[in-house]
Amino acid sequence: MDISWSIFRTALLKWHNPEDRPMPWKGIRDPYRIWLSEVILQQTRVEQGLPYYNRFVAAYPTVQDLAAAPDDEVMKLWEGLGYYSRARNLLKAARMVSQELGGEFPRDYNGLRALPGVGDYTAAAIGSFAFDLPTPVLDGNVFRILARYTNSFQPIDDGAGKRYFKELVEAALGSASARKFNQAIMDFGATVCTPKRAYCTQCPLAFSCGARSAGTVYELPVKRKTLKRTTRHFHYLVLRDQGDRCLIRRREEKDIWRGLYEFPLIETTGPILQASDLAVHPDWPGSIPARELQFLRSSPPYKQQLTHQTIIAVFHEFSAADLPTALKAHQLINYKMLAKMAFPRVITRFLSENRLHLDLF
Numbered sequence: 505m506d507i508s509w510s511i512f513r514t515a516l517l518k519w520h521n522p523e524d525r526p527m528p529w530k531g532i533r534d535p536y537r538i539w540l541s542e543v544i545l546q547q548t549r550v551e552q553g554l555p556y557y558n559r560f561v562a563a564y565p566t567v568q569d570l571a572a573a574p575d576d577e578v579m580k581l582w583e584g585l586g587y588y589s590r591a592r593n594l595l596k597a598a599r600m601v602s603q604e605l606g607g608e609f610p611r612d613y614n615g616l617r618a619l620p621g622v623g624d625y626t627a628a629a630i631g632s633f634a635f636d637l638p639t640p641v642l643d644g645n646v647f648r649i650l651a652r653y654t655n656s657f658q659p660i661d662d663g664a665g666k667r668y669f670k671e672l673v674e675a676a677l678g679s680a681s682a683r684k685f686n687q688a689i690m691d692f693g694a695t696v697c698t699p700k701r702a703y704c705t706q707c708p709l710a711f712s713c714g715a716r717s718a719g720t721v722y723e724l725p726v727k728r729k730t731l732k733r734t735t736r737h738f739h740y741l742v743l744r745d746q747g748d749r750c751l752i753r754r755r756e757e758k759d760i761w762r763g764l765y766e767f768p769l770i771e772t773t774g775p776i777l778q779a780s781d782l783a784v785h786p787d788w789p790g791s792i793p794a795r796e797l798q799f800l801r802s803s804p805p806y807k808q809q810l811t812h813q814t815i816i817a818v819f820h821e822f823s824a825a826d827l828p829t830a831l832k833a834h835q836l837i838n839y840k841m842l843a844k845m846a847f848p849r850v851i852t853r854f855l856s857e858n859r860l861h862l863d864l865f
């Protein structure tokens with residue numbers, strides 16, 4: 505199929521009304537806010553990310569404000585958004601801009617790309633929206649639109665596919681303004697050529713769309729790798745002493761949820777264990793004699809779906825006369841302090857659904 509990118513580009517830009525889908529970051533030129541919105545919206549739906557964007561802008565109106573914020577405060581504000589490496593990189597990049605670059609974002613693609621957490625897509629978006637660089641964005645939306653429009657079965661998730669689609673999007677952009685083109689193709693992917701539903705009858709590109717004429721719209725785009733998921737069982741020990749204190753620790757290892765807090769954890773791969781089985785589990789914290797605890801209850805399983813993992817968490821509550829102040833890597837804190845700490849969503853849900861009997865917040 506011969507592709508006329510000038511037809512594609514002209515129809516797309518003619519269709520696009522920049523006033524549609526108003527968002528607080530659309531049309532602005534401030535690289536800090538554009539960067540913030542792009543980082544927050546990676547792998548996140550707009551409806552979910554929008555309140556986070558507003559909260560971040562209110563708390564930290566400038567990159568210097570964000571750079572000066574304590575890590576725990578930023579993690580708390582990020583709580584619930586997932587993919588916590590983004591929050592850690594957000595802070596690193598803000599500090600780099602503030603302390604090493606004189607408070608100014610780089611104005612070229614390579615400089616933007618060198619910021620922690622900024623990949624090809626984000627650098628292209630900031631570059632085009634803030635500085636009018638001729639950098640087309642290539643994300644899941646754009647892969648899908650191009651694969652469908654050209655009826656291409658080239659897999660999008662390997663090196664060859666990425667190079668192939670990069671050439672296509674550069675041809676599609678041509679000499680148009682990347683700022684206008686990127687906004688148009690993003691809005692088009694979000695409203696017309698969407699993953700689960702393609703509104704082909706209302707599509708301005710329908711007359712020249714390859715997948716529409718071939719009847720392959722919902723077979724595209726193609727991925728080579730199918731996602732393999734593992735299931736992990738987390739048994740959390742919610743231990744509370746007479747002084748209303750509990751044990752928690754910050755996750756520091758290279759794993760999910762780094763930088764977030766959690767209760768003492770026993771992880772298993774097999775079926776969910778009863779509280780009585782845990783007391784004899786090799787990972788039971790040796791400095792807490794199980795016989796001195798009073799078992800209160802176990803929660804039903806809480807599930808959290810991550811990209812590659814399914815987490816099943818069960819919370820086992822115990823009361824204790826006394827708890828050790830120095831259980832490896834844990835700290836003993838008052839229950840009221842839990843409200844100030846950032847937890848994975850599965851723990852926040854448990855705390856929020858049980859706040860009455862836990863006497864929280």
Ligand code: SF4
Nearest residue numbers: 697702704707710713
């Ligand atoms: S015709 Fe359908 S599949 Fe083709 S670009 Fe438009 S919405 Fe997407």
